[in-house]
Amino acid sequence: MRIIFMGTPDFAAKILQALIQAGHDIVLTLTQPDRPKGRHGAAQKSEVRKLSEDYGIPVLTPERLKSDEAAKEAMRSSGADVAVVAAFGQLLPEDVLAIPKHGCINVHASLLPKYRGASPIQWAVLNGDGVSGVTTMQMDKGMDTGDILEQLIVPLDDKETGGSLFEKLSSSGAELILHTLQSLSEGKLEPKPQDDSLASKVGLIKKEDGHINWDDSAIRIERMVRGMNPWPSAYTFIHGKQVKIWEAGVLEKEELPKGASFALFLNGDGKMADRQGKQEGKPEERPGSIWISGERIFVFCGTGLLEILSLQMESKKRMKADDFLRGNMAFLKGNGQ
């Protein structure tokens, strides 16, 4: 089949890779223009663009497909049977949807109609879902509202992170789109409309979404630690320095080891909080209090206790809690600089 591929990041590149390996004829690729990225501010090609160029596939990078007549003309003249879209980053206008003979098929990283929108993978982890999956659907003018073609369910692991689920769903997505295209060529697809009453919508995850609110429950924060990994990561501030938390465990407050000692109190800006507040219980047990026991680090949360297993100070490498304590006790206590 002659296929136009539209996508941008890693997730899309994996789908494209699978299509190429399966022997499909990719006649044209559309992806986002090169964006500044990385430490030196240089514009970088998207993953999809790199892959396409490696295989000698023509690439277009329309800033706004909606008003880019040249790109539309290229699509028309390609004579494509179908367009496969994965994390393209632009809403497709209706006239574009109609260009390929069989329309545009989207690979979406959730079990639609759940998690329509931009960050379905992270939200599955953030919400503690037991399963997620991938969906292929016939695109229409809405945001992930088209008829469902096929779905594949993927179970989540207890320690699932955004990154690990991403890996699972991209390979499942690749598998599913190949199957869907096979079904399409055999005329066996049965599009099913989505049940809008079950729909949920998720927005793009932003850096700020990784900022931990210690008033939340330990359970929720631990999910956040996993869901925001590897980006934007769950973080807090200690003495004004950003600290990312990479691994954490959930405990009950009663499980705080007896020998533990209070180290410091956190709040949003990393300064010592007002201890005269009218919160319940001892001030050292309010949400955001850090306790140290031997080589372990604990933080009181709104509900429960979070043990920090591995973390990363800004400008530093990720390290285990015991390693962190080894050389940072002075910093924690504020004695250092």
Next chain:
RNA sequence: CGCGGAGUAUAGCAGUCCGGUAGCUUAUCUGGCCCAUAUCCAGAUGGUCGCGGGUUCAAAUCCCGCCUCCGCAA
């Protein structure tokens, strides 16, 4: 040439400003204590101070170049 931090023993750090015998915690090994222990005590092993030049009687430290890692920003 976007802004900034960092590279010192297995690991985490101090020391660099102000040049003068390589330090701390941990790990490892040995011994002690103990019914026993991830506890405690004593001792030992272990480092081309990222790489290459330069200055100097003398460089982890000062100067120049390079490599690598990381945070921000996108």
